[in-house]
Amino acid sequence: MSATISMTGSSTAPVTAAARAEGVSKFYGTGDATIAALKDVYVSLEAGMFTAIMGPSGSGKSTLLHMLAGLDRPTSGEVFLGDTQLTSLNDKALTLLRRDQIGFIFQSFNLLPTMSAAENIVLPIRIAGRKPDEVWVKSIVDKLGLADRLTHRPTELSGGQQQRVAAARALASRPQIVFADEPTGALDSAAGTELLGFLRKAVKELGQTVVMVTHDPTAASYADRVLFLADGHVVDEMFEPTADAVLDFMKHLGA
Numbered sequence: 533m534s535a536t537i538s539m540t541g542s543s544t545a546p547v548t549a550a551a552r553a554e555g556v557s558k559f560y561g562t563g564d565a566t567i568a569a570l571k572d573v574y575v576s577l578e579a580g581m582f583t584a585i586m587g588p589s590g591s592g593k594s595t596l597l598h599m600l601a602g603l604d605r606p607t608s609g610e611v612f613l614g615d616t617q618l619t620s621l622n623d624k625a626l627t628l629l630r631r632d633q634i635g636f637i638f639q640s641f642n643l644l645p646t647m648s649a650a651e652n653i654v655l656p657i658r659i660a661g662r663k664p665d666e667v668w669v670k671s672i673v674d675k676l677g678l679a680d681r682l683t684h685r686p687t688e689l690s691g692g693q694q695q696r697v698a699a700a701r702a703l704a705s706r707p708q709i710v711f712a713d714e715p716t717g718a719l720d721s722a723a724g725t726e727l728l729g730f731l732r733k734a735v736k737e738l739g740q741t742v743v744m745v746t747h748d749p750t751a752a753s754y755a756d757r758v759l760f761l762a763d764g765h766v767v768d769e770m771f772e773p774t775a776d777a778v779l780d781f782m783k784h785l786g787a
């Protein structure tokens with residue numbers, strides 16, 4: 533077991549943090565029905581690293597990802613993307629920042645059915661009124677093995693291929709950070725392995741920063757670091773995880 537006590541409670545973030553949460557709490561509902569999904573969470577996610585977020589069902593993983601990605605606002609505490617304080621931005625500025633600087637991969641691929649794979653991949657860049665960096669996009673497409681699928685529409689692609697298109701779309705703008713919420717949840721194990729291998733390459737070979745919520749210890753073993761959540765707290769972390777070590781720790785958490 534190589535898990536070590538996390539930096540919970542510390543507000544000192546390394547200068548290389550791609551994203552960080554400082555004292556973030558999130559409550560849903562009011563009165564007796566209030567649910568504390570996150571309680572005073574401090575995390576710092578290093579740039580150029582692949583981080584997995586794990587924990588039992590209901591422990592706050594998706595809530596943490598949504599706070600860090602500016603998809604929702606904390607009840608209290610601060611969230612930073614690089615040096616930008618997300619919690620101080622108005623809704624419009626937050627939407628633009630998400631569009632321009634963050635890549636998203638969800639369990640459901642969320643591709644536009646009327647568009648080809650190629651059109652889906654560059655859609656966020658086009659919506660932003662910018663021109664795609666063709667060399668970069670081609671390198672992503674090649675790494676994902678999608679070159680001969682670019683004219684296909686989503687319905688003409690397998691689930692694994694659709695998720696690889698979604699991964700290409702997430703990385704096409706060279707975002708500061710990519711957030712993936714259960715990206716392998718709807719894939720068979722071969723397609724999941726391919727996607728995870730790509731995310732790892734995106735970090736190691738392309739210098740990207742990836743943060744992934746997962747239930748799967750094998751998926752987490754592709755990461756450089758695993759953060760463990762329980763009951764709204766970051767309770768521990770593990771570097772250079774193996775699937776067995778992650779599984780053991782999850783058992784310890786009662787998952």
Ligand SMILES: Nc1ncnc2c1ncn2[C@@H]1O[C@H](COP(=O)(O)OP(=O)(O)OP(=O)(O)O)[C@@H](O)[C@H]1O
Pocket residue numbers: 560561567568569587588589590591592593594595596
């Ligand atoms: N929009 C919401 N309204 C009310 N409660 C919510 C909402 N979103 C999440 N919660 C609650 O907050 C807690 C944390 O939820 P969250 O989805 O972050 O957990 P999770 O670890 O991602 O769970 P899972 O692994 O089951 O997806 C849970 O008790 C959940 O029911």
